[in-house]
Amino acid sequence: MQSRRETLQHSVAVAGLLASAGFPQFVHAALNKNAFEAKSVQDAVKAAGGASLIESKDVTLTAPDIAENGAVVPMGISTGLPGVKHLLLLVEKNPLALVAIFQSSEALENNFLTRAKMGQTSDVYAVAIMADGKALWAKKEVKVTLGGCGG
Amino acid sequence: MKKNTLYLAASATLGLMVSLLLAGCASGPTVAELDALTDRIVKASFRTQGIANVERVTATDETNRACSEADAIGKRLDEKTAKAIEEANFKSIRWPADGKFLGDWRQGEAIAQNGRGLTWTDDAKMANGGNCYNCHQMDKKEISYGTIGPSLYNFGKLRGVTDPNSPEARAMLEYTWGKVWNAKAYNACSNMPRAGHMGILTEAQVRHVVGLLLDPQSPVNQ
Amino acid sequence: MADPMRIRAQAAGDKTTVRVLMSHEMETGQRKDAAGKTVPAWHIQEVTATHNGKQVLSAEWGTAVSKNPFMQFVIKGAKAGDKIAVTWKDNKGDMRTDEATVT
C-alpha cells in the first residue's frame, strides 16, 4: 500500500499549460456524442455501435443492491470474453442513460470501475460491444434510498 | 493591520471573561457560575440567520429550560415540576375550531414524510413538514424510518379505533390531537416537538396527521 | 486551474491496478440554481492514461459520473517503477494530467 506522502511525491502535475501547448489528440475525441445524448439504454447502445442486444452471463456488472445516496453509486463492468470493442455502463432511469464508455485495449484487462449519479431506483446495465456488433449485457436493479432527515 | 488584531482581540474577550469569572476559585467554578457562563457564551455565539431568530436559543421557555437542566445533570424532573409543566402545556392546546379531528390521511402521509421547514435555509412561506418518519415507523411500506420514537404502525387499530365518528373513539381522537399539538402536555420532557404549539404545523396539517394515525383507511392501520 | 488528481498504481503479479480520484464538479446540466436557472453541464468528457508514455486507456464520460470522480482500471504487465499518467479533459476544454509511479 503506497502511503499518501509517497503518492504526492510521485504525482507530478504536468497539465494546465499543456492544453494550450498542443497536447496530443485523444484517440476517441467526441466520437460518441450521439450515444451520450440518447435517453434510453437501447438508443445509447445503438449509437455506440451495438447492433443487437443479447443478455450474457459472460458480462459482469458490479453494483450494490442498495445505495445510501444516489449522488454516488459505485458500478463496474468486466468480462473475460475476447473480441470486445467497448464497455458501457448505463442507468436506465437517468435522464440520459449512458454513464461511461471504456475502450477495450490490449494493454488493459476488460475491467473498469467508476461511480455514478442515479436520480432514482433503477436498473443498471453493463454492456460489452463486440467487434461483430453484438451488444452483450447484464443488468441489476439498484435501490436508491436516503438515509438522513431529508432536511 | 488594525483589522487583523480584531479577530484575536474579539476572541480573547470571552477567554478573559472565563478567567475573570474563575479568578480566586481554587476548586473551579460552581454550578451556578457555569450556568451563567453558558448563557453568556450562547448569547455571544449565536446570531439570527434567515428565519432562525437568535431568540430561539436565548429566550427558550420554561419547559425547555427545566428539561435541559434535568438532562444535563442526568436526572428526571421531580414529579411536581413535571406535572406543572404538563398542565401548562395542556392548557395551551388549541382544539379544532370546527370540532373536526380527522383530516385526509393522504395529505397526512405527505406531511409525515416531509422533514423540511424552519431552518435558517428555509423560506418562511413554504409549508413545514412534520418530520414524523425521522423518528417513527408509520406506514409499514416505508422502510426508511427512524427509531427515536416508538413505532406508530397500527396506531389507531391497536387502540381500538374502528369508527372515528363513534363516541367511544372520542377520547382517543382528543388524545392524538393533543399529543401532536403539544407532546409536552402528556410527558413534560418528551423528545417530540410541539407541532401545533410551536407553529410547526397548521391546524389543518395537524388534522391530516391525526387522520393518518387514526383513520381506519390509512396505511398506518392496515 | 483544477486541483491535482490522486493516482495510486499498485502492482500484484503481472497486473497493476490503477485507482484515480479527480477533482471536478461534474455538473449534470439538469440542476437548477436558487434563482431557478438551469446550471449548465460542466463535466469531464474524455479520460486517457499512458503507461511509460504509451497510451493504454481511452474512455468517454457523460454527465452522470459522480462529482469528484473515481475510476479504476487494470494494466497488464506494468511493474514497480513504471510511470502511469492520467489525463482528463472537460466539456469546457479544461484539462489536467497527473503522473504516478507503480509501487
Place this chain on the structure above:
Amino acid sequence: MNIFANWAVPLALTLLSALPVVAQKTASQGIDEYRAMLADGNPAELFEAKGEDLWKKARGPKNASLEKCDLGKGPGVFKGAFVELPRYFADTQRMQDLESRLVTCMEALQGWDGAEIAKTPFGQGEQTNVTALATWIASESKGQRFNLSQNHLQEKTFYEVGKRLFYQRGGTHDFSCASCHGEEGKRIRLQDLPLLSKSPGDGVGFAAWPAYRVSNGQMWGMQLRLNDCYRQQRFPYPGFGSDATIALSTYLGVNAKGAVSVAPALKR
C-alpha cells in the same frame, strides 16, 4: 447554501415512498455493502493533498507558509495535534479547536484578516482552504487515539459548558444534541446515530470528522458538522469558531477519549 448538489432534491421528495418492501436487516446490510464499496477511494484524499500543499506554500499578505504554526504541540508539529484538540492556548488566551487555531495561524503568520475568514461562508474563499488544511492535519493523526487535555481550568470549564450545550433544548422543535445523540442504537430514517454523551467507539462521531459527504460532494470539517446539526435543530446560526462550538467540541472530544481517529472519513 444549497447543500443538495445535482439530483438530491428530487430524491428526498420522491424516492422513499417508491421503495418496495424490504426486510429491515437486508436494507442495512445492503447499505453496509454499499459503504464498503466506497471505502477504497475516498475523495477526501483530494482535500488532504490540497491541505498539505497549502500548509507548505507561501501565501497571504505576508507571503509566508504555515510551517511555523503551533497547533498545541509546538511550532510546526502537526502529527498527533488533531487528537488533542480543542485545547487551551496561552498566546490567544482561549480554547481553540483545529479550525479556529488554523485561522489564528493564517492571521499571525500569513497576515490574513482572521475575522474576515471567520465571517466567510463555508465552502467559499479562504474557508475552503481552512477545511482543506484541517483535513490534512487530521489525516496526520489517523490511527491515533483521542486524548484531550483537561488540565487547564479553562479546559475543564469548557467541558462543563459543552455538556450544558449538548443538553440545551431550543429552536422551534425543542431539539437538543441529546434528542438524537443521547441514546444508544437509535436512527433518524435509516441513518444510525452515535451516542455522544460517552465515547461512541473508534472512528465514530467526533473521531470521524473532517469527512467527505457523498450526498453533496463536499468536504466538511467539524465546524460545519456542528453548524449543520444546529441548522437541522432549527437553532439560530452559531458563529464560526465561536465559544459555543468550541465548548461543544471539547465535550465531544473529551468524551471520545481513547477512540481511534479515522478522519478524514467518508460519510453519507
